Amino acid sequence: MTATIKDIAKAVGVNPSTVSRVINGTASISEETKEKIMQAMKELDYHPNSLARSLVNGNTFTIGLVIDAGNKDAFSNAFFIQSVIAIESVAQSKGYSVLITNHSLSDSNNIKNLVQERKVDGIILPVQCMTGELIDLMTSSNFPFVVMGEPQDKRADICWVDVDNEQGSRQAVECLIKSGYKSPMLLVENRKTIFENKRIKGFEDECKAQKIKTCSIHTFSEEKIEKLIDEIQKKERETDSVICSNNVIAFKVLKAIKARKICVPKQIGVITFDNYPLAEYMEPALSVVDVDTYKMGETAAELLFRSIRGKEKKIKGRLVDVAIIERESTERKTK
Amino acid sequence: MTATIKDIAKAVGVNPSTVSRVINGTASISEETKEKIMQAMKELDYHPNSLARSLVNGNTFTIGLVIDAGNKDAFSNAFFIQSVIAIESVAQSKGYSVLITNHSLSDSNNIKNLVQERKVDGIILPVQCMTGELIDLMTSSNFPFVVMGEPQDKRADICWVDVDNEQGSRQAVECLIKSGYKSPMLLVENRKTIFENKRIKGFEDECKAQKIKTCSIHTFSEEKIEKLIDEIQKKERETDSVICSNNVIAFKVLKAIKARKICVPKQIGVITFDNYPLAEYMEPALSVVDVDTYKMGETAAELLFRSIRGKEKKIKGRLVDVAIIERESTERKTK
DNA sequence: ATGAAAGCGCTAACAC
């Protein structure tokens, strides 16, 4: 039997509401009774029941976080955990808990339940989980939410956070040029997702010769990558460096390049998006466009709390800066 | 304004309790009124308030999951996410939500709050978060919890799940022997943690010559690893294969070996614990002891739910099987 | 089969 507010009221000989007041600091209480109440709370090991509290206050001090487990890409998951940690950290600092729920492609009911059953005060969700139905539900009920990743659907009042992919490409090109490369090529996985398109845009902005190849790691076999490398090698003057849109592409490319005894970084420079923990252990150590997923989660959480607090209604999108980490794979110039 | 149980009662012209009964199927209701009530629930878009429900039922249909973000080891985090996904999945199948909270070394208050403020019905926590104080709190209040990782402190009623590390070492040795290697060496990070000791034990059980080296990736510089490899190389007859206790060791070892133009797998076989997503992209592709973190999370969740349901009180520990995945790095025999 | 009423633990509006 855990102590309730009544128990401690009885113990001290006051009314439950008085106890409530000292707990919440919601009215001025005489030092004396306050002392006694504090004392009793300690002795009876009292802890307020968050449920009861939420029920009357109408808020749960909990935010929902949707994770996309269906996304079997172990790589993106590995990144996402950083966002999770950041979100939890911000939430904790505000006295909030974080409820996670999986996004299942079949139905978004679990997410809908979160908002409809009043289990959370707001939600952070990855862009791929953002169905129209869900958006309707949340916007119509004025329910606070923040999207991780830039949505295609640019409705007025959707608040989102993303990595600055355009900037990423631009900086990658700059990094290569600065290192003495003349003609980079961009290798993307596809041209469908918005983030790939941003990367393409940034690349095109910065690079006169717009050499871009699509090489999905799923449909694209190793042989195809190898052919691509052969191609690059033949016209070496044309392409002397590659920017890979993700780590798997980078690893396959690296493998194919090395199998041909082409030297990285001397003959071909390689830089990749995403600072996967292993990138620095590769040979050569991979230069990367470091995507700060912690920062992204942190920003998302902060935006969500602003929305929950009701301040600054009209925040639309927010981009998180990327940073280049130069390692061996782009060291053409001998220092 | 969201509809409450009263609203729908009023709409149909019945008592709130009747509505409650159809929601919970807790009494026999005439088909007619049941129909009407269901209808009204749809029309008014009614969703039961989980808070109110929990308050009266005394359970939250939520479990707590402690994550160890302080653990800056990006590698272990990458694995842990699989457990998180598994736990969420099991929870969801039972109609439960998952509340995550970070473990901060400074104080375990946030975890304690979870149980004391009745926010969750049970908790899953990593072994490193398991302070004596916390255990006391949970056992004394008969609060269900499951530990991920085998605890040092073997109290009677602590329920834990771990990977079968002993089996892992044994199978790694077997795999090497089967592939034609004669004399493996085990490289562990330290001899302090229980899981390293289990790996050592399994290795010793299986291997007459008990060659074990400690090489913390933090205190152990690349040069030291290189020296180690030099040593191995000199007495090649003695050591012809290494089992690495984690991926970082494996990558550094691989690098050092290759720098010396020693051929893997011909001259030295390499196998490592943990099937990090990149292991298969290494050169040569790394054979691994695959630790099924999904399964581990799943098992933990299942045990927790048994405990919550009050069945099978006395479950102590449970080991999850490992599996060897043979890739190029142990292919001594040409097939 | 259904209604009435009490109560889960807490807070807040209104008294004094």
Next chain:
DNA sequence: GTGTTAGCGCTTTCAT
């Protein structure tokens, strides 16, 4: 400064 009262939304005896 503190007691009284009502009520958050739901479930659950106890009636009928």
